[in-house]
Amino acid sequence: MAGTAGHGWMLIEADDRLSRLVMASCSRARGNGLRGSAGTTPPHSCSPHTRRWPDARRRAETVLRARHIAPYLTGVAAALQRAGWTASEAAPDVQFPDDAHVVAALVLDGDQAPAPALVWDERYGWRTAASRRHPITKGAVLPTEGDGVRYLTGGITPPPGDVVATLTPGE
Secondary structure (H helix, E strand, O other): OOOOOOOHHHHHHHHHHHHHHHHHHHHHHHOOOOOOOOOOOOHHHOHHHHOHHHHHHHHHHHHHHHHHHHHHHHHHHHHHHHOOOOOOOOOOEEEOOOOOOOEEEEEOOOOOOOOOEEEEEOOOEEEEEOOOOOOOOHHHOOOOOEOOEOEOOOOOOOOHHHHHHHHOOOO
């Protein structure tokens, strides 16, 4: 099954592991072991964990999406380094502002960098940021265009070369 369904199997496998972890936590909280006993409350309704289960599941799915996109973000970082806009091929700073979205920031510290930083948001794609210190806005709220913020065209995940070409002055 591992190679037949693409990356979908990873989500199923992670969901299954997360389900077992929450069920085990609920069972221990009830004090009746992993299997439970007849007449006990089902694991999905155990009191202290009921509120956290949807949050934990959402966070796990977000982390999986971040792991899936990591090679793409690293490729863009490498392209920016080759263009001379970053001093090193550093991995982007990935954040989960509300446990439901993946956002990453790449600081452009080269002398000829076209912007202080680049931000990638899985909902909107790439944009420039006006600040190196805080490129991702609080809560990952989408800033308006202007004052150093420019949205790049090309979809959510344009090829790394296209990101560089879009940022290159005069093109």
